[in-house]
Amino acid sequence: MFKKILVANRGEIACRVFRTAKAMGIGTVAVFSDADRDALHVTMADEAVHIGPSASAESYLVIDKIIDACKQTGADAVHPGYGFLSENKTFCEALDAAGIAFIGPGVVAIESMGDKITSKLIAEKAGVNTIPGYTDVVKDAEHAVEISNGIGYPVMLKASAGGGGKGMRVAWNEEECRDGFERATNEARSSFGDDRVFIEKFIQEPRHIEIQVMADSHGNAIYLGERECSIQRRHQKVIEEAPSPFLTPEVRKAMGEQAIALAKAVDYKSAGTVEFIADANMNFYFLEMNTRLQVEHPVTELVTGQDLVELMIRVAAGEKLPLTQDEVKLNGWAIETRVYAEDPFRNFMPSIGRLVRYSPPTGEGVRVDTGVYEGGEVSMFYDPMIAKLITYGKDREEATGRMVDALDAYYIRGVSHNISFLNALMMHPRFVAGKLTTNFIAEEYPDGFSPDLVPQDDPAICVIAAAVINKKFRDRCANISGQLPSHEYRPSNDWIVMTDNGEANFSVSVDTTVTPVIARTEGKEYLVDTDWKLGEPLFKATINGKPVCIQVDRDGWLFKMFHRGAEKEVYVVTPQTAELSQHMPIKEPPDLSKFLISPMPGLLVKLNVKVGDEVKAGEELAVIEAMKMENSLRAISDGVVKAVTAEAGDSLMVDQPIVEFE
Structure with a gap:
């Protein structure tokens, strides 16, 4: 077994590999750029080596610097994580020349599967279903139009060396084909240094389903079920789950066997993922093979009980797989959401900055894989992922319920984030029913995401919570000299809660002298049982017997409430103030149209x-x-x-x- 493993990566995946290596008693080495000097993965490792400036092209992507770090620390193996050098054959060759083990597949597999054109030809030869298309390199935009007209629109233009949604464009006509070719080639050149593009038929109503494979150097290969990855935005996965709510056992078996056939065709050794696209009739076609650990691997780990990183390490050390295909069992359900520093209300634009407050959720069936901490920064130089939130349950309903609760409790301030959007997706009736396609987000949110699109079981829940919190603040202030205006020294039980910029007003009476607290509005009574303390960011309570967790930011009479994917600004004021507010002029936003x-x-x-x-x-x-x-x-x-x-x-x-x- 290896004595010391260097992880040629950063962030949550580096932390993830370190956890398993430490559990196995193996020493760990981190590498870091200027921007990551104080990163979590650096503090987790036994040793850390600085490898250059913040830009990845000058640090994490420089092979010689990774090799030098191995030599400095005596690391005898490298785990590449994903991204960066994880699927780079030159890196593998350099490690081999230096006598350092690569915890991943061989050069032949990486090279052949890393090229989408070559991989499709190999898949066809191995008997794997493939999508109709043009598997040679497209010369230019006019050539792309000629090919697409022959295949029939819509078509998908894809970078041959691509991955992660980069270098991909869907074209529905000749104009989009020309523009898509230019965009795809530019992105491919920027991201992979390879601007080759190919074209294939775009499958409508598609589901993205992938098979996890694991193979050793002794001829053994198994598949560990599938992952449903259909919820995507701009070809980037947003939610993944295992198993798929769509597949039958027969189709799962057929997919798994084809995945193994492809792995054996390239003498695969390590963890890998064979990605398929399936139509509404469960016809499935090969997309690509990722010759590395996937971002979404935790859901497979939870339903199979296998540590994929440990299996990768043992296989790389020459050991046999510890289980056969018959011993692979799928138990329960797991769901993963990707928590990103991005603003869903501004077309998901990336957000950078310091994590002023950061409190991840905990609880039964909840797992958080992250590389950040409170006070750390989300850098402009790297992927804006904050964490992967994974929940597990005995079935899909329980896993979904735990995810919704965990997202409610995930408190992040300092950068914009997509938690409201993720919770809205989890609560969407179509997601709950498992009626998924890769077009889900585009179809359900054609004009972008807005909190107004999120249905609430009871809109009064946030109103009641704000009123109770306000009353508790006022009760405290009443006992502190000078904290309330003279006319409020006797805190009232009657308040007006204003929502939707004052368009909706609720009269609420709150009695905090009893337990549970009694709040009344719109002729309905709410019993609020809570041990919430003033200043806590999460208002956890039982309201009429139902547990709730609401994120609350208070600024005077203004409360910003976050619950079940909805975000509301709520004002709690006296009846007199509410009446006077009706006469306040509305401030017009600045004109930026020019x-x-x-x-x-x-x-x-x-x-x-x-x-x-x-x-x-x-x-x-x-x-x-x-x-x-x-x-x-x-x-x-x-x-x-x-x-x-x-x-x-x-x-x-x-x-x-x-x-x-x-």
């Missing part, structure tokens, strides 16, 4: 206009790259450029002006 502003932090890679240019609605004005994804900014109306306040190569902040129009 500006092109950056919707996200990122790099301005292209600016297509200059002062004096006339632009037409729909014309591309600029391209911003954020997290290695290109985002095209287009004119919303005709106009003339008055001023340009940024130039290509600039790093932009959120809402930074780029162009001003006359």
